[in-house]
């Protein structure tokens with residue numbers, strides 16, 4: 613049950629209100645009596661998780677990547693939760709998607725390459741230590757290990773929600789150094805996005821990424837140049853959840 617990230621939240625799923633999930637400490641359906649589920653808050657607030665998330669972001673800052681820290685993973689957790697809830701999934705699967713969202717980029721603390729798979733193994737170790745049962749750990753780490761568009765697939769519902777949430781986070785607040793936008797296409801495209809919103813229409817089973825892009829900074833072709841693979845991954849993820857995916861830029865429906 614992710615609460616809103618502490619920093620400005622430029623992108624949210626369509627529910628508006630902060631998501632709610634299984635109350636802390638409440639038994640999860642299907643779990644043995646007396647076993648307390650590992651909650652989203654307990655994961656987010658754990659000192660080791662904070663250390664890992666910050667180390668991952670610091671490593672990416674060193675090599676010139678956009679922001680991948682608490683703002684990004686908090687937002688991804690929030691959106692992944694809402695995607696599943698809006699499409700009619702239960703509280704606990706949605707909360708597990710949020711946990712996967714919060715931990716999905718910790719592998720960057722080791723290396724950017726194969727960070728999804730590295731992060732999955734790191735998350736397994738953390739969640740096992742927190743007392744999460746294997747039947748919950750496995751879908752979470754499968755989601756983390758498959759979140760990257762180049763070598764991941766929506767192998768389960770959590771993975772599909774995580775892919776949609778992660779690929780949606782494009783926004784100017786992710787650019788660390790706006791002075792550099794003239795030189796780096798990733799920074800320029802991110803900086804051009806003034807508003808982004810993942811709209812989940814539960815009746816139509818349609819998910820739309822709505823972007824407001826400043827054409828003076830980056831034109832549409834640049835956006836497509838670097839985001840086509842991500843959009844295809846989002847479409848595949850939506851299909852796994854029984855939904856269609858579309859992209860809307862400055863009010864124009866593109867796909």
Ligand SMILES: [Fe+2]
Nearest residue numbers: 716717759760
């Ligand atoms: Fe990632």
Ligand SMILES: [Fe+2]
Nearest residue numbers: 684716717778
């Ligand atoms: Fe990410």
